[in-house]
Amino acid sequence: MRRYFLIAIPYVWLVALFLVPFAIVFKISLSDYAVSIPPYVPRFDPEAGIGALIDALDFENFIWLTEDDLYWKAYLSSLKIALISTFFTLLAGYPIAYGMARAPEEWRPTLMMLVILPFWTSFLIRVYAWMGILSNEGFLNQFLMWIGVISEPLTILNTNSAVYIGIVYTYLPFMILPVYSALERLDGSLIEAAEDLGCSRLTAFWLVTIPMSKNGIIAGCFLVFIPVLGEFVIPSLLGGSDTLMIGKVLWEEFFSNRDWPVASAVAVVLLLLLIIPIVLFQRNQQKQQEADQ
Amino acid sequence: MNRMSWFNAVSLTLGFAFLYIPMVILVIFSFNESKLVTVWAGFSTKWYGELLQNDAFLNAAWVTLKVAVFSSTMATVLGTIAAYVLVRGGRFMGRTLFSGMIYAPLVMPEVITGLSLLLLFIGIGLDRGVLTIVLAHTTFSMCYVSVVVSSRLVSFDRSLEEAALDLGCSPAEAFRLVTLPIIAPAVISGWLLAFTLSLDDLVIASFTSGPAATTLPIKIFSAVRLGVSPEINALSTIMISIVTVGVITASLVTKHHVARQKREEQAAVRA
Structure with a gap:
């Protein structure tokens, strides 16, 4: 009872x-x-x-969602932005996770804390930090002009490039942590064996390290891809008026147009879109759990 | 293995520079004299002073803190029960649905969670304010707590609980005297996670708050939409320092705790 x-x-x-x-x-x-x-x-x-x-x-x-171009384009462009930024996050996160897993053991807790610290810091503040860096008179342009790479400031803020930078920056810990935990468990003798058997370091990395960290890569990619698809803060602060993401469309439909039924329909379709990656993610997690036991 | 290759050293340096330089710039320019955030005009703490004069921010901070304390405490209680039920509860009707409901909010886009909760509150005629934000935050953060606690419950030796039951404890006593002390670190980190999630949340709070209750992220968001401002830099610096001190303290405490546990275990083995 x-x-x-x-x-x-x-x-x-x-x-x-x-x-x-x-x-x-x-x-x-x-x-x-x-x-x-x-x-x-x-x-x-x-x-x-x-x-x-x-x-x-x-x-x-x-x-209505199928008839109005806006929604289709917003779903497609969210998918595109989520895919590309997941790829870049992996590209930036993997070497960091790899470096952490290969770092001396006594450094690892500190490195781990350094990765987690931004995660505890306000998301909004981390996105805001980039507004000052990417604007026309911002630090990046000042720096590039100072070293003489460019003579005119680049327009980065309020474009899709700024959105990509913001996503990679804020979601990097989500990629690093699962990849790191996969790489840390990897038995170093496997790589030595591959090298002894005649693999070059690069081939050994490609044939042993990458496949052995596959679960971490998959988990990290889903952890970035799924929330980015519905992201609202980054496109609305760093993106421009032409940055279409479905989270932003839903927000505007709700708060600006006050069209609640359409906002709800947008939410239902977004949810349907997310079911596939969520189910795949759950499967991957389950497989990993079973492998651990 | 312990020798760092130059590649790893470079990727770690670049990676951590990327993670930290934006925040360092943010902090430095909170001490800037000029109203222009990107041009250095001398050291000053005047933006901190102005922040303390700003009643709107102070009120929002107070609301945020209240919401975070209440919601994380409720989320910890509910999430711990949920984790216990999931790991130790055996089979019961609707278990699959239950575990689905625990995991789904973790991956749900915030806009959907916020919208759905708002429509619920309006549907049942609940006025939007502090209470509705607390309910919303409790709901999504209890799932995080539950995941953290259940991973601890899975990993600890169940025979300890069984021993307590065999020795005459009631299930409630066994939970209080054996299970709870063992999972306490996970419960505490679950609370901290729920607390930070609540402090940090903009989207769900925007949907579920009314005009009477504005949280700090809502306030910050509406301010930064208009562009960068040194006051927000000052506020960010304060928040970053609190988190940094908190995380470093927590990691030192855990380190100490783990070391003590190890010593005690060794002592027990020797005895």
């Missing part, structure tokens, strides 16, 4: 504050703009009630 009571506490909480809200999002995504939420929508029609919500099952918000 007590056991069920114990199970019920977190269970009921999550059903009420996680599952039910999704049901509501889904329901509202199927309803009409004017009759959606009572007093909060400016063009609220007081005649309509809950009955109208149920009657309005016509998927028109979803059809």
Whole structure:
């Protein structure tokens, strides 16, 4: 009896504050703009009630998403930005994780702390730090002009390049940690064996180290890719007006256009898009757990 | 193996430079005399003074702190129960759904979580304010707590609990006297994680807060949208220092704790 009571506490909480809200999002995504939420929508029609919500099952918000270019482009460009930035994060994170795993053992806790420290620091502040660096009169331009690489300041802030830089910067710890933990467990004698058997260092790295750290790479890529797909803060602070990301579109649809049904429909489609990577990620994690045991 | 190759040394140096230079610049320019953040005009602490005069920021900081303390405490209790149920609870109806609900919020885009919770609060007629932010933060951070705690529960020797039960403890006593002390470090780090997540959250708080309750990230976001400002640099510096001191202290304490545990274990073996 007590056991069920114990199970019920977190269970009921999550059903009420996680599952039910999704049901509501889904329901509202199927309803009409004017009759959606009572007093909060400016063009609220007081005649309509809950009955109208149920009657309005016509998927028109979803059809609207397919008809208006904006949404398609936003989904595609989010996917593109997430893919490219995941790749760059891996490119930047792997050597760091590798260096950490090969560092003297007594350094590793300190290095580990240095990677985790930014993770505890406010996300917003870390994105903000780049606004001062990337602006036209910012530090990067000052530096490049000082060393004479460029004579005119480059426009980086409010472009997609700034978004990529911001994503790589803020999500780097998510890539480094799983890759590092995979590389740390890697048995150094395997690489020595490969080298003894005639592999060059590079071939040994390619044929032994990379495959052995595969699970870490996959976990890191998903940990970056999944949240970036719905990212809002980075595109809205570092991106320009032409930076289309679905998290930003949803935010604007909700707060600026106050079109809650369309915002809900955008959320439902984003969720459907995310199911595939989330399931793949879970599988990878499970496989790794089984391998550990 | 212990010899660093030049490649590793270079990649570590570049990597950590990339991670830290932006923050160092941010901190340095919080002491800049000039209103222009990117031009150095002499040392000054006037932006800190102005920050302390700014009631809007101080109020927001107070709201944020309240939300973080309440939500992380509730999240720790709920998350620990959830972890215990998941790891030790055996089979029960809807276990798959339950573990799905624990893991899903970790990967859910914040915009979706925020939107869905807001629609719930409006649906049940709850006024948006401190309470709704606390509920929202508790919900997503309890999942993080639960993951941290369950990884500790999985790794510790279950026979200790069984021994306590065999020796006449009730399940509640066994939990309090054996399980809880062992998982305590994980519970504490879970609380800290929940606390920082709550302090840091912009998106979910923006959806679930009302005009009466503005948190610090919401305030910062609306300020930095207009561009860089030395006041925000000063605020960031304060926040970065708090986190740095906290993380370094925590890691020293853990190091000490681990060393002591090792000593005690060795002593027990010798005895």
